[in-house]
Amino acid sequence: MNPALQSHATRSLCDLAPVIPVLVIEDVAHAEPLARALVAGGLPVLEVTLRTDCALEAMAAMATVPGARVGAGTVLSAHDVKRAKAAGATFAVSPGATPALIAACAAQGLPLLPGAATASEVMALLELGYRTMKFFPAGPAGGPALLKGLYGPLPQATFCPTGGVSPQNAADYLSLPNVACVGGSWVAPAKMMAAGDWDGITALARQAASLSR
Numbered sequence: 001m002n003p004a005l006q007s008h009a010t011r012s013l014c015d016l017a018p019v020i021p022v023l024v025i026e027d028v029a030h031a032e033p034l035a036r037a038l039v040a041g042g043l044p045v046l047e048v049t050l051r052t053d054c055a056l057e058a059m060a061a062m063a064t065v066p067g068a069r070v071g072a073g074t075v076l077s078a079h080d081v082k083r084a085k086a087a088g089a090t091f092a093v094s095p096g097a098t099p100a101l102i103a104a105c106a107a108q109g110l111p112l113l114p115g116a117a118t119a120s121e122v123m124a125l126l127e128l129g130y131r132t133m134k135f136f137p138a139g140p141a142g143g144p145a146l147l148k149g150l151y152g153p154l155p156q157a158t159f160c161p162t163g164g165v166s167p168q169n170a171a172d173y174l175s176l177p178n179v180a181c182v183g184g185s186w187v188a189p190a191k192m193m194a195a196g197d198w199d200g201i202t203a204l205a206r207q208a209a210s211l212s213r
């Protein structure tokens with residue numbers, strides 16, 4: 001799958017909801033109720049970070065939830081791409097991009113939302129054919145002002161800013177012409193997951209899903 005097709009696929013996912021939850025799942029038993037809670041709140045696109053031991057198993061459990069579009073986050077290597085694909089991930093998200101990662105996603109047919117934080121990184125991805133990117137780490141890298149600056153010379157790149165995005169600043173990102181959606185962990189707080197507060201998570205998702213863009 002070439003980068004242009006990958007970007008077409010990830011752009012379609014970004015268009016489904018204003019927020020992609022970034023999920024750190026410590027207990028596989030949380031996976032299915034968490035996915036149900038987020039989908040019920042209007043957030044169908046779910047990024048499960050490969051940062052925990054049960055992440056792959058969690059993805060497989062979440063993929064059974066009707067309406068859920070499950071992908072892998074923190075995908076760093078060709079090995080990660082293979083195991084994410086095998087676990088049923090339908091997309092991959094990376095904090096940056098490397099030739100090995102890009103080759104693996106093409107070979108495995110897994111759409112990649114590659115990370116970029118500078119004009120040169122964006123230009124390198126555009127050269128390859130990627131038009132949809134993650135802007136990471138959004139806050140520390142320069143926030144909405146940096147994206148506004150990139151839009152002048154590079155309007156063909158569209159972003160999902162992630163890292164430091166919150167209910168307080170999400171609207172600042174979503175109002176930009178080169179932002180399709182934002183990513184964030186705030187809709188699935190560890191404490192609410194541990195407490196099994198799925199209704200609370202649905203309420204957070206509903207607020208996030210109602211953000212305008």
Ligand SMILES: O=C(O)C(=O)C[C@H](O)[C@H](O)COP(=O)(O)O
Nearest residue numbers: 022049073074162163164184185
């Ligand atoms: O692991 C990855 O590949 C990531 O995507 C990192 C995430 O973007 C941030 O951990 C989410 O940032 P917060 O919403 O500020 O918590």
